Each structure stands twice: as C-alpha cells, then as structure tokens.
Amino acid sequence: MTADPSLSNDGLKVAELIKSGEDQAKAIERAPGVWESRGVGNSYLLTTPEGDVVVNAGTLGDARRGREQFAEVSKNPIRYIILTQSHANQYGGLEVYKTPDNLVVAHKTYPEDRVYSEVLSPHYRRGSGRVFGGITRNLGDITPTKEVAPDLLIGDEGLAFVLGGRRFEVIHTPGGETRSAVIVWLPEEKIAVVGNLFGPLFGNHPNLNTLRGDKPRWALQFIDSIKTLRALKPELVLTGHEEIRGAEHIEREVTRIIDSVQWVHDRTVEGMNAGKDLSTLMREISTPPELTLTEEYGKVAWNVRAIWHEYTGWYDPARGLTELYGVRASSVAPAIAELAGGAERLAERAKAFVAEEKPLEALHLLDVALAAEPGSELARQVKREALTLLLAQTGGKNLWERMSIAAEIRDLDV
Template sequence: MSKTFASTGDLGEKQITFAKLGEGAYAYTAEGDPNTGIIIGDDGVMVIDTQATPHMAEKVMARIREVTDKPVKYVLLSHYHAVRVLGAAAYEPENIIASRGTYEMIEERGQQDWESELGRFPRLFEGHETIPGLTWPTIVFENKLTVDLGNRKVEIMHVGKGHTQGDTIAWLPEERILYAGDLVEYGATPYTGDAHLTDWPQTLDNLLALKPSKLVPGRGDALDSPEKCEEAIAMTRAFISDLYQNAQSAVREGLDLKGLFDKCKIEMDPKYGDWVIYEHCMPFDVARAFDEAGGMVRPKIWTAERDQEMWGALNS
C-alpha cells in the first residue's frame, strides 16, 4: 500500500480526449480521471457530470464551444460526489437535474464529502477556490424523466442503487448510447465507499437489458461497440463481486478490517492491481464492504478525519 495518502501524490497531467459517439453526442475523458458527457440538441446542450471545480469545467466548456454555440440548458448529476458536481456553476445552466437519492445525499453529507474528496485528490480540484458552494439541483425526479433538447429526447433514469443510492443514467434510445456514470468503469477501479454492493449487480443487469451500442463510463475511455459495452459492465461486476465475496468471507471468519484488507490485497491485486486509482480506492472500498457485509445498509459518512484514521489503521 502506498504510504502517500490517497492520491495526494498524483500530480501528473492527463491527456484529454473529446470523443464523438454520434451526432451531437460526446464524451470528455482524461486517462481515467472523471468523465463528462455532452449531448447537443437543436435548442441546447446537456452536460452530464461537471468536473470538480468551475476552473476545471472551463476546460470542458472550451471543447463544447468547438462544436456548438448553443447554451447549456441542463446539467445532469449522475450521482453525488464532490468531484463530479462542484464545477456546475461554470456552465450557467438553466436547470440542474438529480435523482431523489442524490438530493438526499447532498443534504446529508454534501459538505463532508467535499472536504473529504479535496483532501484525497487535490489535482482533481484545481482551482478549488472558484467553487461557489454546494451544487443544488433545481429539478429532482424519482425514477424517470424525459428531457427534450429540441429534436432530441434524453431519457434520464434511476435504474437502481450501486455506486451510490442515487445513481442516474442518461440514455439516447435511438442511438442506444448510454451515459452510465460511475455505475460502470473501464480499466479503472470502482470506488465503493458509498456503495450498495448487494444492489449493484442487479443494477448492472438493468443496464445490460438496454443493450447499449456505445457507453460512456464514469472513468476510462468511451466505448464504441456493443462488445466493449458488455466487457466494461462485466469488468465492473467482477470487481464488485470479488470485493463483496471477500468481505462476506472475512465476516464469517471473524476477521477485522485490517484482516479483510490484507485478504483482498492478496486475492485482488493480481486481477485489478494495474487499474487506474486501484491503490487509492481499495482502503475505502474494503471499509464499505466490511460494513455492508456486517449488516450496515446505509454507508457511513466519510469525513476528512475519518479518511485519515482509516488510512492510518490500514497502513500500520
């Protein structure tokens, strides 16, 4: 395990890609950093996940302005994590959309999560002084919402818990393009610190049932074929299953958190150790898996203090 806390030592610049998936459908990716989706209709633009700060979001806006001068009408939050949502102000959207579960997370743990994530991964919060405050949705939906961007309808759905309680996808049914948020990763380690691990596999089944032909994961390259979409979902499922099965086994055996962490590292490093942010995620992932396997349904709130205590205990 790295002695440097979380990703405080990750300071290298990433190569940005602005991939076109279809007419008016784009993905802003950066070698495993958080992705942003862009959908353009006749009347305006929808941005899916904003980057962590308005300063970082301005880089996305620059790419958007290369392909359209239409206003950003909507920002969609695929879930609540500070690194995904605090850049919203840069887009000056007419509305910000989130699921009920996401809204509840902002209310319950918005400030704590912001402080926690800033401490974990400072590079992703470049220009953090430009953040005006928590990002609050203006439109909150329960299960499904259809947005018309002008001759282009976007289906917004909460198809189940997984990465968080409020995970939300954007779906273009005609093109079968899926913006999956952190429900799906590709070559990047799923972060499960706020996850519902027992629900996640069924939610992935719900995504498979859509039969996407292209997919934008939360992290990793945009995927341009049905086969790659299935591969990414299968990779995510394998990681989640291995993690939780190890946690269930550890609880049965009476292991403590450190015992589970050591067990997971032995069994999972050979399979996933080369994935992006693996060393960053594993302590948080193991902590949540241990809690859920022990019967804690609702994830504990992460604070900057809890982060450091957990990291120290597992690095001792």
C-alpha cells in the first residue's frame, strides 16, 4: 500500500528543495562573491580579498560536498562561520569547515539550544524520522561526529565587522525556528542571508510548532523578526532553500506574511476571549483572500493551536477534567468495544463513516477499536481506507500532513 505515489514525497516542494543538492556539481553564484551550495540546508560562501565567510555549515554530508564546491571558486581561507540557527542542517558540518584560524559565530542562546536538543535527541529524531526519513536518506550524512562549540557568542545587539572591504552585520531574529536565529546582512549590497527565518518556504504559513516536537515559536516574536528584515529593505533574500529577488516584491510578500500571521493571532485571541474552544477556532479561523499564504509546511489551523498553547499552556477545559490525569482515553476502549458488540462492530461503523466521507470520525472510532483489539484486520483495513480518504480530502500538499498520514499507513503494514 505504501507504494502509492501519493504517499511518497514526490511533488512536495520542501522535499524537492531538500534533495536539490544531491546532483549539484558546482557552487551557484547568487550575486558577486556570494556562492551557494545546496542541501538539507543551503550554505553560502561570501568571499573577500582578505578571507571568506561561510554562512551555515549544512549537514555533515552537505559540508563535505559544499567544501569542494566552494574550493573551486575561492582559494581564500575561511575566516568566519556564522550559524543562523541551531538545527543540524546549519551546524552539522562545522567539523568540515572549522580550523584553528577561523571563528564560529552564533547567538548567545545557541549553547542552550544545543543542550536541550541533545538531551531530547532520541525524541526529536523519532519525530523527524517519521516525516523526513525518506527525504534526507542516510542519517550518517546529517549527524556530526563531534561537537564544535562557537568561538564567539554575540548578544541581542548583534555584531558588525568589515572583512576585505566588505561589511557584515549579524542581526538577532529570535522569532526564527530557534531562539538563537540570526540573519547575515550585507548592507552595501542589500543582501540578507536569513536561513530558515520563514521556515523552509517563503510565502508559506510558518510552522509555529512542528509535528516533530520542537520548542514552539511565538507568533508575535516571529512577526517582529520579519519586521526587522523588512526594515532593512533587502533587494536579495537568501533563505535556507530559496532565493527571493526584487526590493518591491520582497517588501510586498514580507508584508503579506506579517499581516497574515497577525490576522491569525488576533482572531485566535478574540476567539479565546469570546469563550470559544480550541477545536472550534481551528475549524473557523481562516485568512481573507488578500492574506492567503500557501500551506505546504505550516497551516492556519495548526498555528491557531500553537497560539492557543502559547498563551494558555496544555490544559484545554473543553477536553474535560480527565486531561489533568495520566489515565488515557484508550484505557476504556475494551469496555466501549464490549458495549458496542466488539471491535469489529466499531470497525463496521467506522467503515460507514468512510462511506459518508467522514474520515476523521472514522479514525476516532478506529482508535477505540484498535486499542481494544490491535490485531483486528477489519479495523486495520478500514483505518487504511480512512487515512487514504483523509489524504485525498486534504490534497496531500502539506509535507507534515502527507508524510504523517503515510507513516500511519506504513505502521499498519508492520
């Protein structure tokens, strides 16, 4: 069943961008002296007569390939390596570029980010594996063999320096994917290297709280960081995966992103104050046409949930008092199945929901059926049908959603 192409990562823009470096033979010159090596996270070489600056090392595999590509366009020593955030597709290849003669630069919160990500490494890797396992391929190409600590930690005020006549500014943008996020600004050329400040896709709803379980981003902090970029009036923005050109285009699209996330934030807060429950707000809130962003990575409904949790935490009274305790709803599944006449009867009713094109209602019933009787072939088959219908209804355009559904179907084959 998992051979179904709709369950693969084919056609997903994020997946295509992540894999785009696999066949790259040469560094791409995005502007004079600005070279790009593509990968799970793009790396950039900014050249000067007195030495070069690398922005983001990429994963370990990316760095091994990128170092060779950069060596073909510049024989200068690398003086600085600047990390735009604390994910493995930025720091993973540090050991490839690090020498005693260069400085690794990161925000002062970077070490804290690395500590908690290592403490929770098995948790995060499980979450990432379910979504990205078929995209990033070999884990050994991502995971560094040793930790390389920053040489220079900068404060919230940022850092400015001149190298070989080229001015660099490092600006803190804590609303990025990690608290240590920064952008590298070349003021004289109006070029901003922003990493994954927007997430992997420009013009997409940000993923304020990813399904793999990262620390959530705060909506207003994200907005403030994007405003910081807009105030620079860049003419070229280089993200972790894309290039965005044209001052007017950038300002227009950046403003739309700001206004769209602000809209979702404000409607969520209004709904909370009006006494609406979270599920209702997730269903009801949508952006007006002029503020519509793509939902290939983040989604409006998920950001409603992230904003709700940002302000109120994990407890949702609408889910009942049992949320306060460690006894799961599935603990009563055998009793419910018994009352219904068995797991098969629940599965049959779930199949009727599928026929009515109500896959989520079917999945609720199937959770009970399979908790009561995990080996029920009928329940497993109906769940496969419900998940396939859900994928068709959602369109399969969101990476997290499609690959999560694919993982659920894959689990049924175990």
